[in-house]
Amino acid sequence: MEGITKRLARFIVETDGSTIPDEMFEHAKYAFMDYLTVILEGAEEPLAKKLITFAETMGGAEQATILGSQCSKKSVSQAALINGAAAHALDYDDTLMSFFGHPSVTIFPSLMALSEWQDKSGSEFLTAYLVGLQVGAVVGTCAGYDHYMKGLHATSTIGHFASAAACSKLLGLDFEQTTNALGIAGTRAAGLKQVFGTMCKPYHAGLASEAGLVATLLAKDGFDSASDIIEGRQGFLHCLSGGEVNEEKVAALGTEWDVVNLAQKYHASCHATHSPIEASLKLVQDEKIDLNDIETITLGVSDLALDVAAIENPTTALEGKFSISYCVANALIRGITDQSAFTDEKVNAPEIRALMDKITLLHDENMDMVESITKIKTKDGRTQEQCYDIMKQIPSLEQKAEKLTSKLFGICVPIFGQDRTEGLHREIVSLDKIENMKQFVEEQNF
Secondary structure, three states, X not given: OOOHHHHHHHXXXXXXXXXXXXXXXXXHHHHXXXXXXXXXXXXXXXXXXXXXXXXXXXXXXXXXXXXOOOOOEEOHHHHHHHHHHHHHOOOOOOEEOOOOEOOHHHHHHHHHHHHHHHOOOHHHHHHHHHHHXXXXXXXXXXXHHHHHHOOEOHHHHHHHHHHHHHHHHHHOOOHHHHHHXXXXXXXXXXXXXXXXXXXXXXXXXXXXXXXXXXXXXXXXXXXXXXXXXXXXXXXXXXXXXXXXXXHHHHHOOOOOOHHHHOEOOOOOOOHHHHHHHHHHHHHHHHOOOOHHHEEEEEEEEOHHHHHHOEOOOOOOHHHHOOEHHHHHHHHHHHOOOOHHHOOHHHHOOHHHHHHHOOEEEEEOOXXXXXXXXEEEEEOOOOEEEEEEOOOOOOOOHHHHHHHHHHHHHHHHHHHHOHHHHHHHHHHHHOXXXXXXXXXHHHHHOO
């Protein structure tokens, strides 16, 4: 039997878009809508500006658009890096648990750059995204929970493979070239969670996207690599995760599409904060708890949540995104959890701090991944609780469409205006009919 690297390469090469269920393309369109939404806001972040400055210093061909820059163009690799980092800058992008991270920001940037440069169609673009996402889901499942808990940022490490797979599909690489592209991307895979809370976290997304693109272009030109980069004795799984090939997941290639399990964000913070937010809001609403009557709030969370989102005393907007206590207090008091909730001033507001003082985070071994249980004790001695898991309570496609359309308009209308945002929405929902992605980018004047 072929190893997993070659089996993934064969899946990439042999998958025909016509065999993918139509519903998957609809999911992919809304994933793309969410990507554009978060990058158009993230493009204004300082790290995006610094990466653009660096690209201008280095020079290069003007091949692909830097989104949010009014059609400024850089090389395809620079565009993938900058757009990937900008899209993850606000930590407002989607998550996939089988990926153990944020997949779309590692795939769409490289695909957009290549599609614009090589005049690819919307259908080819979406097919490549679905293929790349599925490869990332398989590699992530094999790498497993321990990979992430060791301190490796899976958005980056797994993202290298996802981007390479998507780009290889888009450019039509053959089996040998695709195998090499995975090998080249795999040997570059890196990213440490130690940098969370700094510009390097979103930089990881850009690095993964750029690395997959470069790996594909090199492989297309005959650059070779190991044909067993994932499963080899000194390969990815052995050295970076201790995981093993999940045969059930590999066997489902072509019949299982993890895009249906994408969890988009409706709060502008780390996804490990979302279940505590939802559980707390639901409990207060259902039980009609007056915030002034709260004596204590205990949040039972997993070791993963404590690992990535348990900053006890955040003082900056970015730290607030990784503080479950702040996110819950903010949601209960203000009821606003979009990007406007994350400023230095709001994180340090006295009324927020007063409620945070009543919040305790505890490790609950019964909580899975990002699942959380909220227990509120009121001053009259009553204790009530609510459990929530945003990764298991994912909205239907119809609900996602409504939520993500609202998110798009909420962010883009202040930037583009109502009419232009409506036009962008129409183009996205009919993306599979677009004949030329370069024309799409130019007409939208990103």
